[in-house]
Amino acid sequence: MENIKCRFLGGWLFQIPKGFARFCFILANNLYCIPTYVIWMFLLHPLRKVNSELYWKIEGYFFHWLLAMVALWSHSAGCDVVEVGDDISECIEERTLILANHQSTGDVPLLFACFNAKKHVLPNIMWIMDSLFKYTNFGVVSVLHQDFFIMSGKTNRDKSLQSLANHLLEKYTPLHRKWLMLFPEGGFLRKRKAVSHRYAEKNNLPKFENVSLPRVGAMKIIMNTIGPKSSINNNAKTANSDVKKDCIEWVLDITIAYPNGEPVDFSHIAFGHRGPCQTVLFYRLYRASEIPEETDEMTNWLFKRWEEKETMLQAFYDTGSFPMEYSRKKPCPPKVVVQDYLRFLLLHIFFIISTYIHVRMVLATYHLCRSFCVY
Template sequence: MLLSLVLHTYSMRYLLPSVLLLGSAPTYLLAWTLWRVLSALLPARLYQRVDDRLYCVYQNMVLFFFENYTGVQILLYGDLPKNKENVIYLANHQSTVDWIVADMLAARQDALGHVRYVLKDGLKWLPLYGFYFAQHGGIYVKRSAKFDDKEMRSKLQSYVNAGTPMYLVIFPEGTRYNATYTKLLSASQAFAAQRGLAVLKHVLTPRIKATHVAFDSMKSHLDAIYDVTVVYEGNEKGSGKYSNPPSMTEFLCKQCPTLHIHFDRIDRSEVPEEQEHMKKWLHERFEIKDKLLIEFYDSPDPERRNKFPGKSVHSRLSVKKTLPSVLILGSLTAVMLMTESGRKLYMGTWLYGTLLGCLWFVIKA
């Protein structure tokens, strides 16, 4: 009985975050829509500045739950710049939590509002979120042969022309690495071997297209590339090996007590511009990631295992920075739901906001 109660309580840890994060989405979209209408005749830079601030409010609520609520210990290796920069953020991709890790680093530079993502095309159909991410600067791309760089170049160039601050997040592997997906891993390794590239063990062979288009379109606007390698510690099995990284639900249920983040800043001038040279450079960066991960997981020296090389810093995000967002969005949502007209507006936003967002993508296509 006691064990059942403990397991039930444990499994419900994600309920409060889920209710508030999803439940406040209509509230946020209504606030953004109001600002979008009011700013129609104002300078675009003013609209973007306030939109970035609104985005900070929502994402700080996300970070409250994924950092403060979970109590995850974040160990940061490398010197994360304190100042805001225009960057392309490249990282290994294992979990849906990887998107939140980018927020974690950006928040530590006061650049949370500048985070924009290169996303899989199918994610644009997400209710409310899919539409809004596109409005905030997200770029949806199709894979492989269907990848069309024209729209991506056009959108990025418009941001450069407008002087929009950019913290552009790209996962070059294109899909999440999962050690149990043996066919995917074998295909990725075979692809590398056929082209004379190093075969990678703990990451997939990176794809160059989105990274090259982003760099080529934004090079005059960029300060650096952020090369980030992430390990979710705390999911060891009895054999000493790691199971798959946690999903968002598992992370919120505290199945990852420690997060290791290896950070490397690469100046824009050190990145080759020609696509074939950049392809080689990007693969070399993933070779470095792979070596870091092999040493982390498999080093024969116990002193070097379960950590990245170099000194780590235990990085904490103050609850004073994140809790106000929870209170603001939570209170506004609660007030809306207290009245019949508010509930109708809330449900209408979910329904018609989703339908209009999908229609927008259909017309745009």
């Protein structure tokens, strides 16, 4: 027993310097990447007035490169991502609404890692996130990228949903964004489960243990505003039948499953103390035209998908794999998402050199201002 305690204590003590080094690296990575992104966007702002399309294309690349840094954090912590289920190649460059269950702070970094390996996804994605994230380190990045911050709480619900509709028309469509990321549960499973159970009891709905009941409000607004059956797209089609409808064409349902039902959280990524693990993403792809238009029918459709997620996740936790009968098409075999280390290296070099240039520019400007003040 004493030997076991000593080995455990020794392993724990070994993790401390390793975790501290990882945390320092991530902190430094934030310091030389995020300010660089902000400064480049500031310097390129005049281009937005002259050639808006080129500006947003460049911004998309910068945004992708930043999220690639986060992908490196999770990958270097031993958190691999495995894809299984439907082939999603059809929707990669099409307007797609992504629906995913939400379990922990690790969900988003792992989705970054998954999307990082796919071309044209992260530069053209728009995230719908809680307004509190505006005040995190990535808040300024999301603001500049024109992501949407949704306000939580009953008092803010109607106003926030109306703002979402306006944002889709003023930002998502004009900027030619493709993927639109939504977590219908509205929060982490551990925080939402009790509320979900109370709502289920009150409305005679099933209680879920592996997911919480989804909210349909944001999805309803999205489909009504830019869905294939929205009045805007129907009017555009009527005016000119040759014009391709500028709307959501696909709905991609992602079920995120962690080993043994133990979610990866950001502390595991930051300090690397969990050890290697594989997070599995199960894809189910739907034509947007398949989604019911009426609120009650859409709610039932979404609840049905979450009821299936509950069953799928329980099977995964019991057997270690998803039941393939839930695939919409012939299921693809499990595939580990491969990251490009050379690309990671080149991106670090770019951000470090950019930071050096920006620091020199700031110092030169400071000395120039001092010179003018002296004279």
